[in-house]
Amino acid sequence: MKKVSVITVNFNQPEVTEALFASISVTNTYDNIEIITVDNASKANPVPNWLKKYPNIKFIRSEVNLGFAGGNNLGIKEATGDYLFLVNNDTEFTPGLIQTLVDVLDTHPEAGIISPKIKYFQTPKILQYVGFTPMNYYTCANKCVGQFEEDKGQYDHLIAPTGFCHGAAMMLRTEAVKKAGLMNESFFLYYEEMDWNEMIKRVGYQAWVCTNALIYHKESVSVGQKSALKEYFMNRNRILFIRRNAPWFKRLIFYAYFMLIVFPRNILVYIKDRNFDFIPVLCKAVWWNVTQPKNSTKLGYPIKTSA
Numbered sequence: 001m002k003k004v005s006v007i008t009v010n011f012n013q014p015e016v017t018e019a020l021f022a023s024i025s026v027t028n029t030y031d032n033i034e035i036i037t038v039d040n041a042s043k044a045n046p047v048p049n050w051l052k053k054y055p056n057i058k059f060i061r062s063e064v065n066l067g068f069a070g071g072n073n074l075g076i077k078e079a080t081g082d083y084l085f086l087v088n089n090d091t092e093f094t095p096g097l098i099q100t101l102v103d104v105l106d107t108h109p110e111a112g113i114i115s116p117k118i119k120y121f122q123t124p125k126i127l128q129y130v131g132f133t134p135m136n137y138y139t140c141a142n143k144c145v146g147q148f149e150e151d152k153g154q155y156d157h158l159i160a161p162t163g164f165c166h167g168a169a170m171m172l173r174t175e176a177v178k179k180a181g182l183m184n185e186s187f188f189l190y191y192e193e194m195d196w197n198e199m200i201k202r203v204g205y206q207a208w209v210c211t212n213a214l215i216y217h218k219e220s221v222s223v224g225q226k227s228a229l230k231e232y233f234m235n236r237n238r239i240l241f242i243r244r245n246a247p248w249f250k251r252l253i254f255y256a257y258f259m260l261i262v263f264p265r266n267i268l269v270y271i272k273d274r275n276f277d278f279i280p281v282l283c284k285a286v287w288w289n290v291t292q293p294k295n296s297t298k299l300g301y302p303i304k305t306s307a
Contacts, residue, residue: 001031001032002032002081002082002083002102002105002106003032003033003034003080003081003082003083004030004032004033004034004081004082004083004084004085004098004102004171005033005034005036005075005076005079005080005081005083005084005085005174006024006033006034006035006036006085006087006098007036007037007038007072007075007076007079007084007085007086007087008020008035008036008037008038008075008086008087008088008089009037009038009039009040009068009071009072009075009088009089010037010038010039010040010042010046010089011039011040011041011042011065011071011089012042012043012044013042013089013090014042014044014046014050016089016090016218017037017046017089019092020087020089020090020091020092020093021035021054021057023091023092023093024093026093027093027094027095027097028093028095028097028098029095029096029099030098030099030102033081033098034058034079034080034081035056035057035058036057036058036059036060036075036078036079037050037057037058037059037060037075037089038059038060038061038062038071038072038074038075039059039060039061039062040062040065040066040067040070040071041062041063041064041065041066045061047059047061058078060074060075060078062074066185067185067187067188067189067192068167068183068187068188068189068190068192068193069182069183069184069185069187069188069192069196070183070185070188072086072183073182073183073185076177076182077182079174081174082173082174083101083102083105083171083172083173083174084171084172084173084174084177085098085101085169085170085171086167086169086170086171086172087168087169087215088167088168088169088217090121090217090218090219091121091168091169091215091216091217091218092121092215092216092218093215094213094214094215094216096213097116097213097214097215098171100116100210100212100213101114101116101171101210101213102171104159104208104210105171105173108208110205110206111161111173111205111206111207111208112172112173112176112180112200112201112203112204112205112206112207113165113170113171113172113173113176113196113197113200113205113207113208114165114170114171114172114207114208114209114210115129115162115165115166115168115169115170115171115207115208115209115210116169116209116210116211116213116214116215117129117130117151117155117209117210117211117212117213117214117215118130118166118168118169118214118215118216118217119151119214119215119216119217120216120217120219121216121217121218121219122218122219124216125150125151126148126149126150126151127146127147127148127149127150127151127155128144128146128147128148128166128168128217128219129144129145129146129147129166129168129209130145130146130155130158130209130211131144131145131146131158131160131162131163131209132144132145132162132163132164132165132166133145133163134163135163135164135194135245137242137245137246137247137250137251137254138250138253138254138257139254139257140238140239140241140242140246140254140258142163142164144166145162155211156211156212157211157212158209158210158211159208159209159210159211159212160208160209161206161207161208162207162208162209163207164193164194164197164207165193165197165207165208165209166193167192167193167194168215168217169215169217170193172200173205176200176203176205177200179203179204180196180199180200180202180203180205181199183195183196184196184199184244184295185297186240186294186295186296186297187233187237187240187241188233188237188299189229189233189237190230190233190234190237191233191234191237191238191240191241192237194241195241195244195245198244198245226275228277228278228281231278231281231282231285232281232282232284232285233285235266235281235282235285235286236284236285236286236288236289236300238258239254239255239258239285239286239289240289240294242254242255243289243294244294258286259286263282263286266278266282267279267282270282284300285300287300288300
């Protein structure tokens with residue numbers, strides 16, 4: 001039986017993370033697992049209390065907010081599993097989740113990374129993810145398959161390659177991570193898992209989805225639907241993703257598309273919605289990519305670790 005390292009990152013949400021622990025305890029029947037939780041510089045350190053409350057879980061405390069990529073990388077470095085199951089702390093497990101994904105990886109060596117079906121926790125009949133379409137590198141746009149659809153069984157028993165796995169829940173071969181490397185920490189937040197998917201594909205593996213496995217996601221617990229933080233990193237990292245992954249000709253087309261269409265469109269939307277403080281945030285996102293190398297860890301925007 002392969003060993004699975006379940007890795008999650010906590011940031012100022014101890015109750016949400018404890019709900020994840022409870023769901024794993026109640027639903028999981030896969031024996032050979034370890035759970036690793038990284039506290040990403042939460043304002044109030046929950047680790048001392050957790051060490052007493054959850055003696056079978058490995059806890060790591062970072063005194064600096066390392067972002068999604070850095071926090072998970074810290075957990076991966078301590079993992080001893082054959083497979084790594086990275087899950088958001090705002091997810092909840094369902095019966096058979098780990099076993100079902102392990103079975104696919106065991107029988108499909110070409111699959112290096114795999115995600116389950118994801119449904120919204122607050123509206124459990126509604127799908128969030130059953131795969132991604134391939135990326136259009138001219139526009140850096142693709143589609144999340146099934147999102148916002150009612151689950152009527154239309155995607156049942158889908159076990160196949162997909163464009164990308166979803167960062168909320170993705171199981172990887174440790175061997176694939178050793179070949180591809182850890183997540184690139186220059187992203188900090190957003191697009192890092194898509195970049196990682198590309199890294200894993202480049203070393204010869206495929207991204208897969210298995211809808212026989214299900215996880216629920218409490219979407220937007222960590223970052224609100226509209227925030228300056230989200231606007232900055234979504235725009236900055238959209239450009240960064242193309243810089244790191246698209247061929248040079250497609251990069252040039254994307255740069256023109258972003259500056260001539262996306263940039264002015266976003267400005268107009270900010271003005272219409274009276275989100276005037278988003279305008280300098282967008283400018284900073286673009287300027288970061290002009291001035292920083294694609295592997296720079298300089299964020300370029302003040303991160304509020306209390307958010």
